[in-house]
Amino acid sequence: MKTKVLMVCLGNICRSPLAEGILQHKVNSEQVFVDSAGTAGYHIGNAPDKRSIGVARKYGINISHQKCRKFSPSDFDAFDHIYVMDQSNYDDVIALSENTEQSSKVKLLLDEIKTIQNEVPDPYYGGADGFENVYHLIDSACDIIAQKLGRKN
Ligand code: 4NP
Numbered sequence: 294m295k296t297k298v299l300m301v302c303l304g305n306i307c308r309s310p311l312a313e314g315i316l317q318h319k320v321n322s323e324q325v326f327v328d329s330a331g332t333a334g335y336h337i338g339n340a341p342d343k344r345s346i347g348v349a350r351k352y353g354i355n356i357s358h359q360k361c362r363k364f365s366p367s368d369f370d371a372f373d374h375i376y377v378m379d380q381s382n383y384d385d386v387i388a389l390s391e392n393t394e395q396s397s398k399v400k401l402l403l404d405e406i407k408t409i410q411n412e413v414p415d416p417y418y419g420g421a422d423g424f425e426n427v428y429h430l431i432d433s434a435c436d437i438i439a440q441k442l443g444r445k446n
Contacts, residue, residue: 307417383401
């Protein structure tokens with residue numbers, strides 16, 4: 294059985310598509326399935342933001358095929374781990390949970406790396422340097438998750 298990981302942010306066009314692409318790139322796809330979703334439905338069906346596609350491509354990862362979708366309460370049972378990017382995503386997802394089995398699956402992504410910063414900042418209204426910063430924060434956390442779940446050989 295594959296371990297299923299869901300990456301969640303607000304819009305599912307900037308941070309969580311990067312997290313999906315980065316983690317999928319690091320793990321053995323026969324062992325781990327990765328998806329992403331947004332707590333808001335502003336961009337359903339859209340490709341990721343061009344700036345996320347660009348920074349991922351710079352590091353050899355293609356996320357251009359991804360399509361935005363909204364987080365659904367059925368995701369609690371469909372996934373083993375639900376990683377959120379910031380505290381507001383955490384609050385929004387937890388508010389949809391119905392029991393502790395569901396809520397205990399939800400974690401801040403950066404809790405995987407023991408640093409003072411525990412939120413991946415929303416880069417949507419900023420410039421390219423924000424996307425570069427977000428890429429590296431997500432990449433560090435995904436290294437640790439991949440180590441736990443099954444790194445690509
Ligand atoms: P994301 O960034 O949550 O990292 O995908 C955002 C994308 C779009 C919006 C907000 C944040 N928006 O307001 O449309």
